[in-house]
Amino acid sequence: MANPTKVPFLDLVTPHKELETELLDVVKKAFSNAGFIGGPMVEGFECDFGAFSHAKFCVGVNSGTDALRFAFMAADVRPGDIIITVPHTFIATTEAISQAGARIAFVDIHERTYTMDPEKLRDYLEKQCEFDAKTGKLIEKASQHRVAGIVPVHLYGQMADMDPIMELAEKYNLFVVEDACQAHGAEYFSKKDNKWKRAGSIGNAAAFSFYPGKNLGACGEGGAVTTNDEAMAARMKMIRDHGQAKKYYHDIEGYNGRLDSIQAGWLSVKLPHLAKWNESRRNLAHRYHELFAEVKDSVVLPVEAPWTKGVYHLYVVRLHDREAFQARLAEAGIGTGIHYPIPLHEQKAYQSLGYKTGDFPVTERVAREIVSLPMFPQMTRAQQDEVVSAVKEFVGAKVAAMR
Ligand SMILES: *Cc1c(COP(=O)(O)O)cnc(C)c1O
Secondary structure (H helix, E strand, O other): OOOOOOEOOOOOOHHHHHOHHHHHHHHHHHHHHOOOEOOHHHHHHHHHHHHHOOOOEEEEEOOHHHHHHHHHHHOOOOOOOEEEEOOOOOOHHHHHHHHOOOEEEEOOEOOOOOOEOHHHHHHHHHHOEEEEOOOOEEEEOOOOOEEEEEOOEOHHHOOOOHHHHHHHHHHHOOEEEEEOOOOOOOEEEEOOOOEEEEOOOOOOEEEEEOOOOOOOOOOOOOEEEEEOOHHHHHHHHHHOEOOEEEOOEEOOOOOEOEOEHHHHHHHHHHHHHHHHHHHHHHHHHHHHHHHOHHHOOOOEOOOOOOOEEOOOOOEEEEOOOHHHHHHHHHHOOEOOEOOOOOOHHHOHHHHHHOOOOOOOHHHHHHHHHEEEEOOOOOOOHHHHHHHHHHHHHHHHHHHHHHO
8 A cells, every 4th residue: 555655756836835826927917918929928037047047148948858959950960960968868868869860979977976977078089080170070980970069968956077078079179068957057167267157158058948847847848048159049049939030031940949928937936936946955965965974885875076066956876776775765655766767878769879788887887776865945854854764774674684
């Protein structure tokens, strides 16, 4: 028999209850002027979210997946071009690459940060590709296709190591699109520029998702691209709106990929609370770290590299016997998740890419051991204590059984 939920994995009810009046006012406003598509609510949100992400421009779109896809298209990927990313991410990252007409190439992640390993990226660029000085293009030797760009994923709200990635991109003339779908407000200390930078302000463009469970979630689907490149922003505005800058004058074929006005209005209500919610996630994460210190031999805790301020979209630990662990926590009424159980290169959908098990050993090992524990800004200390004692009980029983 299922036990009542004591600690949900995620709570999407409380924050909306707290803001109910303001959220309902957005709907009334849209009804009163029938402003359902575009208009001041979308423009206002774009302006505010661009400022929040320290980027000059922000283009609202209908999902994080389309944010990635439109960014690739605006960066001028050509059919058959290669875009490099990691196999340890949500499939939307690679769906967007394929849907932009490009080819997927993977490089492995770093064992402790779970984000793109710049050394593996360097290896791929230096050993598997060659620079054609005549054309200024980087060509993958095996396929003879051009390498066009890199997509570091700021997974779990932790920034990828951007300085070396940007340096390699510059050296080989590649674009960088940050997948910041889990990292609204995360920060990275750039040694090169000697300053903290926000997710969304470093690459040529960055994709954000406002899927309800993200750090900033819409009441439905939503996404945005941020960029400091005005021409790219203008192209993405056209791509999201059937290739038109002026109604019915279509310079290119585009998509129906706009952010709804009501969603933009809701996001504007929630955005002023995001910094506080992120701070709450960070405090909870640091409290988890402290409370788990005594079991850290059995439970691998997330590390926050000194050059990042993570926003803990997820709090992910690693341990053996994951299935038994999840079952035990479920019995105790505690929700958990796995992000993500099957590395992308081992997914059925990507059999045709020709990768095999063993190609990305770090990703494969990590994917077998990770579990995401409850993490949401409104989690109480009492709820967190429930999680911690259930985890310790599981680990303690295992250690005792081994004696
Ligand atoms: C959520 C997510 C996406 C896709 O966003 P949608 O809004 O669901 O399309 C892309 N990449 C990552 C890493 C994500 O977590």
